[in-house]
Amino acid sequence: xxxxxxxxxxxxxxxxxxxxxxxxxxxxxxxxxxxxxxxxxxxxxxxxxxxxxxxxxxxxxxxxxxxxxxxxxxxxxxxxxxxxxxxxxxxxxxxxxxxxxxxxxxxxxxxxxxxxxxxx
Amino acid sequence: xxxxxxxxxxxxxxxxxxxxxxxxxxxxxxxxxxxxxxxxxxxxxxxxxxxxxxxxxxxxxxxxxxxxxxxxxxxxxxxxxxxxxxxxxxxxxxxxxxxxxxxxxxxxxxxxxxxxxxxxxxxxxxxxxxxxxxxxxxxxxxxxxxxxxxxxxxxxxxxxxxxxxxxxxxxxxxxxxxxxxxxxxxxxxxxxxxxxxxxxxxxxxxxxxxxxxxxxxxxxxxxxxxxxxxxxxxxxxxxxxxxxxxxxxxxxxxxxxxxxxxxxxxxxxxxxxxxxxxxxxxxxxxxxxxxxxxxxxxxxxxxxxxxxxxxxxxxxxxxxxxxxxxxxxxxxxxxxxxxxxxxxxxxxxxxxxxxxxxxxxxxxxxxxxxxxxxxxxxxxxxxxxxxxxxxxxxxxxxxxxxxxx
Numbered sequence: 001x002x003x004x005x006x007x008x009x010x011x012x013x014x015x016x017x018x019x020x021x022x023x024x025x026x027x028x029x030x031x032x033x034x035x036x037x038x039x040x041x042x043x044x045x046x047x048x049x050x051x052x053x054x055x056x057x058x059x060x061x062x063x064x065x066x067x068x069x070x071x072x073x074x075x076x077x078x079x080x081x082x083x084x085x086x087x088x089x090x091x092x093x094x095x096x097x098x099x100x101x102x103x104x105x106x107x108x109x110x111x112x113x114x115x116x117x118x119x120x
Numbered sequence: 121x122x123x124x125x126x127x128x129x130x131x132x133x134x135x136x137x138x139x140x141x142x143x144x145x146x147x148x149x150x151x152x153x154x155x156x157x158x159x160x161x162x163x164x165x166x167x168x169x170x171x172x173x174x175x176x177x178x179x180x181x182x183x184x185x186x187x188x189x190x191x192x193x194x195x196x197x198x199x200x201x202x203x204x205x206x207x208x209x210x211x212x213x214x215x216x217x218x219x220x221x222x223x224x225x226x227x228x229x230x231x232x233x234x235x236x237x238x239x240x241x242x243x244x245x246x247x248x249x250x251x252x253x254x255x256x257x258x259x260x261x262x263x264x265x266x267x268x269x270x271x272x273x274x275x276x277x278x279x280x281x282x283x284x285x286x287x288x289x290x291x292x293x294x295x296x297x298x299x300x301x302x303x304x305x306x307x308x309x310x311x312x313x314x315x316x317x318x319x320x321x322x323x324x325x326x327x328x329x330x331x332x333x334x335x336x337x338x339x340x341x342x343x344x345x346x347x348x349x350x351x352x353x354x355x356x357x358x359x360x361x362x363x364x365x366x367x368x369x370x371x372x373x374x375x376x377x378x379x380x381x382x383x384x385x386x387x388x389x390x391x392x393x394x395x396x397x398x399x400x401x402x403x404x405x406x407x408x409x410x411x412x413x414x415x416x417x418x419x420x421x422x423x424x425x426x427x428x429x430x431x432x433x434x435x436x437x438x439x440x441x442x443x444x445x446x447x448x449x450x451x452x453x454x455x456x457x458x459x460x461x462x463x464x465x466x467x468x469x470x471x472x473x474x475x476x477x478x479x480x481x482x483x484x485x486x487x488x489x490x491x492x493x494x495x496x497x498x499x500x501x502x503x504x505x506x507x508x509x510x511x512x513x514x515x516x517x518x519x520x521x522x523x524x525x
């Protein structure tokens with residue numbers, strides 16, 4: 001079994017409907033994602049998942065020096081950022097890619113699948 | 121008295137057995153790196169022993185056993201054992217090395233891994249040639265005109281991804297097979313095409329690449345005899361290969377109507393024609409089957425004049441429905457020229473968005489030449505020559521252009 005991070009990338013700036021287009025479409029995406037999450041749990045792939053607040057709410061901390069240095073905003077200033085993610089456990093990449101395709105359809109976004117080197 | 125082979129002979133046997141050897145070691149140890157190291161060690165033992173004792177009766181079995189033992193020794197020695205390798209070591213598996221049966225499936229499994237859609241297309245080709253074809257990194261780099269270090273990095277990166285992301289060593293399930301099989305066939309066809317008409321300015325025809333593609337296609341066909349596209353691809357390669365000796369003369373490409381048909385390999389033509397009949401009988405037409413059928417019509421004609429062009433155009437029409445790409449339209453136009461004349465064909469060709477493609481310019485040049493539009497033909501030949509690096513093709517186009525008055 002391998003653990004994979006499935007991350008969803010989307011525009012850094014969100015509008016009132018989270019870039020889904022309209023309230024209806026946003027609600028549909030939430031419902032589809034909820035159903036996908038239930039299926040992940042039922043099928044035993046689920047480890048952890050969550051949606052993230054806008055990238056502008058992030059703070060970068062560099063604690064390598066004597067006093068930690070805080071910087072407002074995300075680490076990289078990019079147009080596309082991670083909007084949410086799943087951590088799953090799957091027998092191999094083919095299974096993970098199949099789940100990512102379902103995840104992408106549910107959340108209406110592209111999903112990056114990346115294996116973990118280890119999980120604490 | 122056993123035959124005592126020299127180094128070259130041992131290396132030749134090793135190369136012939138390489139794909140099978142690696143595939144069975146990967147199945148057993150679930151790790152490409154381990155398999156390659158063990159195979160390399162087995163080669164060293166063979167180089168030491170075979171010149172004395174002769175090549176064993178079943179060299180593949182000998183290499184598999186030797187490599188397997190070396191891998192286990194290595195795992196024993198290593199204190200930090202990878203859980204995966206330890207598991208393989210615990211389940212001692214000494215499946216005999218046979219030319220048929222489950223061992224053949226090992227190669228099929230590894231082929232699907234090498235051609236996995238999660239790998240970049242150029243990595244799929246390189247990995248297939250390295251692991252199943254047994255070509256060295258230097259040979260693959262040379263074939264694809266990239267520095268050896270670049271090719272080594274490409275292969276290393278792909279192997280690392282397979283291990284880290286846990287790409288399975290498995291033939292996909294029936295539902296996914298047609299789609300995944302498409303990727304495998306595309307890799308084999310690209311390897312074949314690079315051999316058939318090399319893109320670079322080196323050797324115009326790279327026999328080792330087309331031979332390797334045919335060998336892998338034969339294995340695939342043996343393993344999946346009822347997949348008509350697999351049969352179609354093999355038929356296509358075999359029919360093109362049959363004409364190889366007549367295709368280049370004095371370093372110059374010879375066009376199909378000008379080829380000496382007596383120089384075609386009759387055995388391969390007959391094999392190809394039989395394969396075409398078999399796959400078309402299943403009535404599940406696909407791209408490779410139709411391309412093979414078109415080549416079968418060419419190979420079936422005793423002289424160029426006897427070619428059944430209406431059948432070829434009809435086959436291209438069917439192909440267009442499956443693959444409405446401009447390249448298919450260009451090839452169809454070449455056949456239309458024979459049926460309806462160069463003027464009709466030229467109007468089809470001129471519409472295609474292929475101005476960067478050498479064959480588009482070459483086709484236009486030929487049609488303009490036949491229409492007596494000499495100045496335009498010369499310009500088109502010049503564009504075609506500028507768009508290809510293949511020396512045999514350049515020689516052919518230059519001669520044709522020079523003949524214009």
